[in-house]
Amino acid sequence: MNKQEMIGELAARTGLSKRHAGAFLDSYQSLILETLKKGEKIKLVHFGTYEPAQRAARHRHNPQAPSQKVLVPAHTVPIFKFAKSVKSRFKQ
Known part of the structure; x- marks a missing residue:
């Protein structure tokens, strides 16, 4: 959809x-x-929770030059976790 x-x-x-x-x-x-x-989270009862998550800084290989390492800085990403009641509906 x-x-x-x-x-x-x-x-x-x-x-x-x-x-x-x-x-x-x-x-x-x-x-x-x-x-x-x-930096706040949103909880929708019986549906799920939106929240910001911190990702630590890390080194990654440059796909265009595999021998070169690039530092990816720490950053925040949005995540969504479904409520257990929603997950259980898919198991049925």
């Missing part, structure tokens, strides 16, 4: 226009990104 399909499905399920459903989805995505950039 791509973004336009999701907007169409949201509109159909909620009775919103596609325009309003699209605005909602854009706002939802922006809110998640802004919250993660602040």
Whole structure:
């Protein structure tokens, strides 16, 4: 499912226009990104948790010059962990 399909499905399920459903989805995505950039996590009960995770600095090989090592600096990445209740639904 791509973004336009999701907007169409949201509109159909909620009775919103596609325009309003699209605005909602854009706002939802922006809110998640802004919250993660602040270093905060978002917990959606019975669904999952968005959180920022720290990745340590490390050396990697340059794929274009395998003998050359490149330092990848420490950085923050967004992660999402599904709740156990969601995972269990896929096991059934």
